[in-house]
Amino acid sequence: MKDLSVVIPVYNTGEHLPALFEQLQQFPAHRVDIILVNDGSRDNSKALCEAIAAERDNFHLIDKPNGGVSSARNAGIEALTSRYVWFCDADDRFFPEKIIALIDEASDADAICFSYEQITQQSGQSDKCLFPQDRCSGQQAIAQYNSYDGPNNLSTVWNKLFLVDTLRQHKLRFDTAMHHSEDRAFNLNFLYVSQSVVLSPQLCYQYIRYPSGTLATSYSSSRINDTKRSDQIFLGMMQALGKNTEPLANMMRFNYMTMLTENIIKSQLSFFSGYRLVKEEYKDNRGGHYAVNHLTAGRSARLLCRLLNWHMPFLYYSIFWLKEKLK
Template sequence: MEQPLVTIVVPVYNAEDHLTQCVDSLLGQTYTNIEIVLVDDGSSDGSAKLCDGFAAGHGTVRVIHQRNQGVAVARNTGLEAANGVYVSFVDSDDWLEPEAIATTVEASERNHLDLYIMGYRRVLEQRNGSDPELIEVVSTDGADAIHTIDDVRSARCQNELCALDAAGFLYSCWGKLFRRAWVGAARFLAGDSYGEDSIFVLDCLKQGGLIQVGTVPLYDYREQNAGLVRGFRPNKPHDIAVLHDHLLSFYDQSVMTADNLAFQQRRCAEDVLWAMDTAFTAKPGITLDQRLEFLRKLSNVPSRRFCLRGAKKAASSRELKVLFLLNNGMLWTMYLKRRLR
């Protein structure tokens, strides 16, 4: 078999509702020199059977079954198994436009890129009974500019990267074509389920590189009300602390413009405040003490001082901002009881 030029890694966990649309979009690419690696991360629904069916019917599809270890490990498994010169990550509930891989490969080969970043659409899935309705929320695309990151610590590179971050292009591993040799030994942090893909992208960028951001939305991101980002998880404060540690280590505040610094402060504040909000909407089985402990950990993340600088302009309620600022256990208890009535 000819060496695949592109490996597409799809982590799969209980994704039977959307997996067929995802894989069909990969099989329908106009660029065909690809391999698709489906990593079944211990699914308990019909996802494993779907994966095996795709592999049986298509020579370009491989399946790896493993016990459930989380999305970070699943992506690492796929990356280790990749044979392509390039690698791309697609989440199992998302899909690609037919020309996505052709467009990114052509640009990467022509311009000798290390990373091509696709424009993307965020599509909100709303359910009316059993039938989902997809509504485009926003389309994000770049200026087709090529960024030469030759000294990642320089003021120019720091601010170029932060501007890309602020525009929504660096926080995810999906919607990108990575040169696999450039990725090197970078891997996703096992155990993390919030911000692990942001950390992976930053780890790749530490060595510099040649980056292009496309003008056409080629990746379709399905946004659901219930998910890892929006949902309550007891270990989310830890994941946020790890993410913020990487962000504050990567970006040098002393060389950033005022606008870029303000973005990072607001971004970190929103990580905390949005996570706090999940304590009030969590499942009934979560006790009051568990919710209070969750809020206490978030209120005291190591990046607290940095977050407070961005809290005023963060997209969150005024009440929550004030409680975060005061950080008083009695006030948290009163507010939580009122919200849970």
């Protein structure tokens, strides 16, 4: 049995694949399998994957109709024959030798979480998320390393290695009905049943923030609904662990309003059509308090939050709208 399988969903990422394959070939072939899942690509991605799979014995290609990233990852899960699995994105950077070293040090932990760096492609700005050296239960990891009032270790799968035996024992898969926050839901479900989780300050991954391209031209509620769904999983687990969830719920409410308003402004909705949606969300949260994470929120976010708590959703929306339009 090999130590690691790297599962990589591939969808129209042909321009990034040569650099990806160069990185992947730095893994020792006798210890690591590479599972490329072509998810109905319409560019040259499939041909590039076929070529590397024919050339390298530890590269394997799964070709399937387009079904989304969760569907692709689930197809990779079905093909696992290794101790650990790592879900990697095709357009990022990583350090294979550091990842292998963490496996050697982990002593069969259910999950291995490593530190990472986020790099904005256009500006080169770097933001590092560094974790302390720690070993704890999965439930302790959920309580201590969450994405609202501490280092973000719940929202991403690309900074984690998952023990395949645990994955199979609990029959865990990605939710194909979710198109946002599906990584977070998967992480929560996996960590909650994990006996041992290793966190490492070792920086093994660079997530590249690419330009988003054209703005969305139609309003979609899927992002906020999926985020709420993963948040409810998280809050339910925190409550089961006896934690006070009110501060987190307050930050979540403000997060929903922010996501909703950003989506409205990027769409072709009129000012007043957008406000009707904001007012509806505000009414749904009537009686609830809004809060920001004071460790990261700027002055404008704090002001907007206060306006909601002062029962001024129209002024909140107007200022948010003007701020974005004047950028």
